[in-house]
Amino acid sequence: MRAIVAGAGRLGAQIAQVLAAARYDVTVVERDEARAAELGRRLAVRMLTGDASDPDLLEHAGALNADLVIATTGEDEDNLVVSLLAKRHFGVPRVAARVNDEDNAWLFDGKWGVDAAVPAATPLISLIEEATGATDTVALLRLSKAGVNVIETAISTASRAAGRPLAEVVMPEGSVIATVVRDGRPNVPTPELVLRPGDELLVVSHTATEQEIHAAVQ
Structure with a gap:
């Protein structure tokens, strides 16, 4: 769009x-x-x-x-x-x-x-x-207005998070995965969702830096 x-x-x-x-x-x-x-x-x-x-x-x-x-x-x-x-x-x-x-x-x-x-x-x-x-854009806006950062990071073949369910991915404190974009479509980030190379994560956080978010999945 x-x-x-x-x-x-x-x-x-x-x-x-x-x-x-x-x-x-x-x-x-x-x-x-x-x-x-x-x-x-x-x-x-x-x-x-x-x-x-x-x-x-x-x-x-x-x-x-x-x-x-x-x-x-x-x-x-x-x-x-x-x-x-x-x-x-x-x-x-x-x-x-x-x-x-x-x-x-x-x-x-x-x-x-x-x-x-x-x-x-x-x-x-x-x-x-x-x-x-x-509605997903409105939700992101609410977070933005509240001072929460929206950070995007991608899963590559070399990422340690590739092939692992979200339940096993430890994000920095104060951060949460809002959605997993796969093949251009957003997916609900359920604990059992297994990450694949090419997936893109939208993470919301009020404490972590972009580098800390990337380090959690790479």
């Missing part, structure tokens, strides 16, 4: 983090070069600097092939233009936008290409849920 997030403020950054953790191919468009660079260092997402309401830049961001566009800038005018371009010009299947000023809420409808309009006061979880309809 391909997603474009317009705006890399606190809201846009959180959305990008959660979508990336949920295995979306994420591109973030941000005007501020410093903010874009900072987010690019923290997250495994593609960053573009510029105005997302520019149709050429939006096309460069991948709008022709995007499954989802979320407009999260601090300006309603920009969010409306991004939404209209995404839906009418590029035919993006799902478009969500944040409403900063409630007096403008009446504009955020299908005429402007908005499938899901979420007021600024609405919890971020609701915006993601409206935009994606994915």
Whole structure:
């Protein structure tokens, strides 16, 4: 799934983090070069600097092939233009936008290409849920908002965890395996599930580092 997030403020950054953790191919468009660079260092997402309401830049961001566009800038005018371009010009299947000023809420409808309009006061979880309809993404968002890291690690043929059930895999304290992605599909991490080379684990933790998670399975 391909997603474009317009705006890399606190809201846009959180959305990008959660979508990336949920295995979306994420591109973030941000005007501020410093903010874009900072987010690019923290997250495994593609960053573009510029105005997302520019149709050429939006096309460069991948709008022709995007499954989802979320407009999260601090300006309603920009969010409306991004939404209209995404839906009418590029035919993006799902478009969500944040409403900063409630007096403008009446504009955020299908005429402007908005499938899901979420007021600024609405919890971020609701915006993601409206935009994606994915309950697993919402669960990841709850963890992210609570200060819990979502870390991805893969099982290789050389991993000591390969061929072992999850019950025998000891994770660092404060960490838990949220899902096992096999052949592109998430699987419930039951104790008897035997790990195979090629499996990818999504681990949530509030204490362990990425290196400690990798070391537990490699």
